[in-house]
Amino acid sequence: xxxxxxRDARRRQRSAPGLAELGEGRIRYxxxxxxxxxxxxxxxxxxxxxxxxxxxACLHVTAETAVLVRVLRAGGARVRLAASNPLxxxxxxxxxxxxxxxxxxxxxxGADRDTYYGHIALALGACADGTGDGPDLVLxxxxxxxxxxxxxAPQAVLxxxxxxxxxxxxxxxxxxxxxxxxTLAFPMIAASDxxxxxxxxxxxxxxxxxxxxxxxxxxVLLAGKTVVVAxxxxxxxxxAESARALGARVVITEVDAVRALDAVLRGFRVLPIAxxxxxxxxxxxxxxxxxxxxxxxxxxxxxxxxxxxxxxFDVEIDVRALSAMAVAVDTDVRPHAxxxxxxxxxxxLLLAEGRVVNLVAADGHPPEVMDLAFGIEALAxxxxxxxxxxxxxxxxxxxxxxxxxxxxxxxxxxxVLNALGARLDTLTEAQQAYLASWRLxx
Amino acid sequence: xxxxxxxxxxxxxxxxxxKEIQLAEHEMPGLMATRAEYAASxxxxxxxxxxxLHMTIQTAVLIETLVALGAQVRWASCNIFSTQDHAAxxxxxxxxxxxxxxxxxxxxxxxxxxxxxxxxxxxxxxxxPDGAAPNMILxxxxxxxxxxxKGAEYEAAGAVPSPAEGDSEEWLxxxxxLRNSLADNPGKWTKxxxxxxxxxxxxxxxxxxxxxxxxxxxxxxxxxxxxxxxTKSKFDNKYxxxxxxxxxINRGTDVLIGGKVALVCGYGDVGKGxxxxxxxxxxxxxxxxxxxxxxxxxxMDGYQVATIEDVIDQVDIFVTTTxxxxxxxADHMAKMKHQAIVGNIGHFDNEIDMAGLxxxxxxxxxxxxxxxxxxxxxxxxxxxxxxxGRLLNLGNATGHPSFVMSNSFxxxxxxxxxxxxxxxxxxxxxxxxxxxxxxxxxxxxxxxLGVKLTVLTKEQADYIGVxxxxxxxxxxxxx
Numbered sequence: 038x039x040x041x042x043x044r045d046a047r048r049r050q051r052s053a054p055g056l057a058e059l060g061e062g063r064i065r066y067x068x069x070x071x072x073x074x075x076x077x078x079x080x081x082x083x084x085x086x087x088x089x090x091x092x093x094a095c096l097h098v099t100a101e102t103a104v105l106v107r108v109l110r111a112g113g114a115r116v117r118l119a120a121s122n123p124l125x126x127x128x129x130x131x132x133x134x135x136x137x138x139x140x141x142x143x144x145x146x147g148a149d150r151d152t153y154y155g156h157i158a159l160a161l162g163a164c165a166d167g168t169g170d171g172p173d174l175v176l177x178x179x180x181x182x183x184x185x186x187x188x189x190a191p192q193a194v195l196x197x198x199x200x201x202x203x204x205x206x207x208x209x210x211x212x213x214x215x216x217x218x219x220t221l222a223f224p225m226i227a228a229s230d231x232x233x234x235x236x237x238x239x240x241x242x243x244x245x246x247x248x249x250x251x252x253x254x255x256x257v258l259l260a261g262k263t264v265v266v267a268x269x270x271x272x273x274x275x276x277a278e279s280a281r282a283l284g285a286r287v288v289i290t291e292v293d294a295v296r297a298l299d300a301v302l303r304g305f306r307v308l309p310i311a312x313x314x315x316x317x318x319x320x321x322x323x324x325x326x327x328x329x330x331x332x333x334x335x336x337x338x339x340x341x342x343x344x345x346x347x348x349x350f351d352v353e354i355d356v357r358a359l360s361a362m363a364v365a366v367d368t369d370v371r372p373h374a375x376x377x378x379x380x381x382x383x384x385x386l387l388l389a390e391g392r393v394v395n396l397v398a399a400d401g402h403p404p405e406v407m408d409l410a411f412g413i414e415a416l417a418x419x420x421x422x423x424x425x426x427x428x429x430x431x432x433x434x435x436x437x438x439x440x441x442x443x444x445x446x447x448x449x450x451x452x453v454l455n456a457l458g459a460r461l462d463t464l465t466e467a468q469q470a471y472l473a474s475w476r477l478x479x
Numbered sequence: 480x481x482x483x484x485x486x487x488x489x490x491x492x493x494x495x496x497x498k499e500i501q502l503a504e505h506e507m508p509g510l511m512a513t514r515a516e517y518a519a520s521x522x523x524x525x526x527x528x529x530x531x532l533h534m535t536i537q538t539a540v541l542i543e544t545l546v547a548l549g550a551q552v553r554w555a556s557c558n559i560f561s562t563q564d565h566a567a568x569x570x571x572x573x574x575x576x577x578x579x580x581x582x583x584x585x586x587x588x589x590x591x592x593x594x595x596x597x598x599x600x601x602x603x604x605x606x607x608p609d610g611a612a613p614n615m616i617l618x619x620x621x622x623x624x625x626x627x628x629k630g631a632e633y634e635a636a637g638a639v640p641s642p643a644e645g646d647s648e649e650w651l652x653x654x655x656x657l658r659n660s661l662a663d664n665p666g667k668w669t670k671x672x673x674x675x676x677x678x679x680x681x682x683x684x685x686x687x688x689x690x691x692x693x694x695x696x697x698x699x700x701x702x703x704x705x706x707x708x709x710t711k712s713k714f715d716n717k718y719x720x721x722x723x724x725x726x727x728i729n730r731g732t733d734v735l736i737g738g739k740v741a742l743v744c745g746y747g748d749v750g751k752g753x754x755x756x757x758x759x760x761x762x763x764x765x766x767x768x769x770x771x772x773x774x775x776x777x778x779m780d781g782y783q784v785a786t787i788e789d790v791i792d793q794v795d796i797f798v799t800t801t802x803x804x805x806x807x808x809a810d811h812m813a814k815m816k817h818q819a820i821v822g823n824i825g826h827f828d829n830e831i832d833m834a835g836l837x838x839x840x841x842x843x844x845x846x847x848x849x850x851x852x853x854x855x856x857x858x859x860x861x862x863x864x865x866x867x868g869r870l871l872n873l874g875n876a877t878g879h880p881s882f883v884m885s886n887s888f889x890x891x892x893x894x895x896x897x898x899x900x901x902x903x904x905x906x907x908x909x910x911x912x913x914x915x916x917x918x919x920x921x922x923x924x925x926x927x928l929g930v931k932l933t934v935l936t937k938e939q940a941d942y943i944g945v946x947x948x949x950x951x952x953x954x955x956x957x958x
Contacts, residue, residue, distance in 0.1 A: 284781040286782070287781075298738075302761050304737070304738070304758055304762055305763070
């Protein structure tokens with residue numbers, strides 16, 4: 038039609054896309070920003086490192102996760118995927134994966150507790166009678182899959198697992214506690230423990246995506262507001278800098294003296310949560326701990342205070358206490374924002390039901406970040422699959438929590454830098470000799 | 480008083496000063512381009528410029544630019560602590576002279592003058608040989624302008640007034656000097672005021688004085704407010720202080736700024752630069768403000784805005800930037816944390832109540848090193864005061880760096896050329912330079928920073944109603 042632009046015309050031609058089509062479009066979009074996984078897909082298509090192996094994955098079902106899953110499929114794996122959070126699943130992504138790739142997807146946004154664990158059981162392929170095709174390798178995020186293997190799955194299924202990777206700090210800490218108890222039955226690689234993942238994922242990924250989730254859910258202006266960030270670990274530090282860059286006055290709460298000193302030297306105010314509670318206009322928890330914001334703190338908060346959690350589990354903000362204090366709850370005043378009305382008229386706004394706000398109210402970390410995080414996991418899984426070949430030999434890892442092997446970290450960083458066109462120097466022979474010798478001094 | 484040839488701390492420092500002047504010239508593309516542009520036409524030939532401006536390496540390049548454009552110059556510093564002695568020596572010796580045979584310009588300045596010495600230097604800079612008078616003033620803070628105006632006023636009245644109750648020590652020195660001048664050389668200042676075509680004023684505080692004089696009808700010659708060229712106040716005041724405030728604090732005290740609480744009084748151009756650099760070093764910065772617009776800017780930039788009384792016992796480093804008086808009182812200082820650091824970066828030293836501090840019963844003062852004093856209160860707590868409350872970036876360090884001063888001083892040179900060559904266009908009043916000159920100053924500094932400007936197409940220029948070559952913004956635009 039005259040006066041039309043191209044976009045209008047196309048829009049009219051296309052019928053409303055189905056869920057899978059929508060997801061497919063978004064997966065392709067993210068894929069283009071994930072050069073490491075693209076390189077691995079080529080490599081794995083040739084080598085088929087996972088041929089004949091089943092991978093059970095418990096991950097947030099996002100576009101980036103879908104790209105990872107396709108890399109594993111290209112490597113010959115059979116993949117069963119469950120969600121690692123009841124609210125974070127993006128249904129269109131789940132539909133796209135199920136439609137195109139023959140991936141068994143057990144995930145839905147807004148699953149209740151039973152459904153959530155039921156999905157994990159299905160991903161484990163376990164049947165009540167002990168039969169069923171259990172996984173050879175596991176990819177976990179937060180430890181619910183590995184915990185289920187050790188508590189719910191039949192022994193035969195547990196025995197078959199050769200090992201796996203864990204992607205988040207909370208999950209790694211859980212695994213270490215299992216290992217300390219002697220319970221962990223197979224080797225797990227702490228993929229989130231590498232310097233590269235800590236920098237890109239924990240700090241920079243979180244810095245952007247938590248603020249993204251906070252802003253999409255609440256729409257609040259951060260400039261001039263007092264924002265309390267509980268925890269100044271790798272995640273809290275990123276969130277605090279982001280909030281400060283947007284003009285907020287950031288207050289940190291911490292239990293660790295070393296992290297607190299870092300916060301102070303960067304110019305942040307450090308207060309006990311009890312003192313910060315009446316001052317904050319926005320609260321973001323990033324501790325990995327439990328009961329950080331309790332009923333006592335909620336009781337003294339300012340009218341209109343906003344509560345968000347950036348930790349893996351929803352234990353940091355005591356949502357039960359908040360519900361008990363409220364005389365009424367206005368759910369979904371905005372998507373992912375519920376207003377709790379207290380007896381004295383104050384309203385507290387809880388985002389994402391206290392669950393991890395960047396994945397529930399936004400899309401999680403950007404693709405570039407997950408490219409590196411997932412690339413390292415894919416390389417670690419491949420290493421595990423290869424070492425499992427030598428089951429009886431020296432290569433087999435004992436049960437327990439292990440660091441990312443060899444220089445997978447550096448290899449991942451190099452592959453990404455390559456794709457970005459960044460160039461590094463290499464050590465000269467003289468420099469190598471100098472660094473290797475103790476004799477050269479003053 | 481007769482016109483002396485020069486007076487500096489040590490003429491033998493000239494060689495060192497010359498080396499640093501040469502380095503500074505490379506960092507001052509605006510001034511060097513101005514020399515090149517006007518070398519042939521010599522627009523300041525016939526000008527007798529009295530300068531009252533911090534005698535630093537950067538000022539030396541300004542002075543030698545004025546000379547290159549044909550001017551004769553006599554110079555004093557505008558602060559008792561801000562002179563760099565090697566710069567003063569090099570200016571006295573000049574590029575072609577030696578310590579034994581100086582061929583520079585008459586300069587009267589050294590670091591650590593008494594108030595009497597300061598005003599002697601100022602009067603020397605205003606006193607030309609053979610009974611001549613200056614015909615231009617280049618001022619920073621308005622002391623030279625004040626001196627000639629008061630001189631003329633008292634000559635007209637026939638006498639210098641007696642000291643009054645509450646007069647500051649400095650005012651008494653000024654009255655004394657003028658009393659002697661009226662006795663020895665009656666009519667000197669009336670003549671000067673008649674000869675002086677105009678003054679170009681560098682700093683916010685000096686400009687404020689000029690507007691007051693214009694309002695009361697007492698301004699005797701036109702003035703160009705160089706401070707409010709955009710390429711001066713939005714750069715020198717802000718980025719210059721951003722560099723030189725912490726330089727002064729570091730050289731004076733070596734204190735770790737990271738993790739400390741700093742109070743910046745005032746969030747104008749100077750306060751903004753100061754706050755940014757303290758925050759950049761990891762301090763938690765609190766702002767005080769009386770102006771709701773500046774206060775809102777500070778809050779939106781993420782600073783807590785409080786009254787000084789609210790936070791007096793939390794602050795480790797105090798910096799006044801207001802251009803006003805009595806910001807930090809003796810009472811405040813009595814309540815500060817032990818070893819709190821107190822400094823001022825405003826032009827005058829009345830922001831911190833040094834007189835009140837000195838008069839505090841039982842107070843003791845110990846000099847730690849030049850321009851750093853520790854004051855002990857009767858209860859045992861101490862505070863560290865920098866440069867006796869005078870501007871600490873020049874007292875404890877070397878002031879703003881060359882590149883930003885090239886911006887400011889290019890404006891000064893253009894302003895001097897304007898009034899000297901076109902006095903008929905400037906009836907008595909206070910003026911700012913036209914925007915096309917402001918933009919010219921900016922342009923002169925872009926190449927050195929590798930900046931590539933985009934050029935408007937004719938269509939774009941017409942669309943927004945500006946010439947392709949600028950000016951690009953209306954006068955009310957605030958950058």
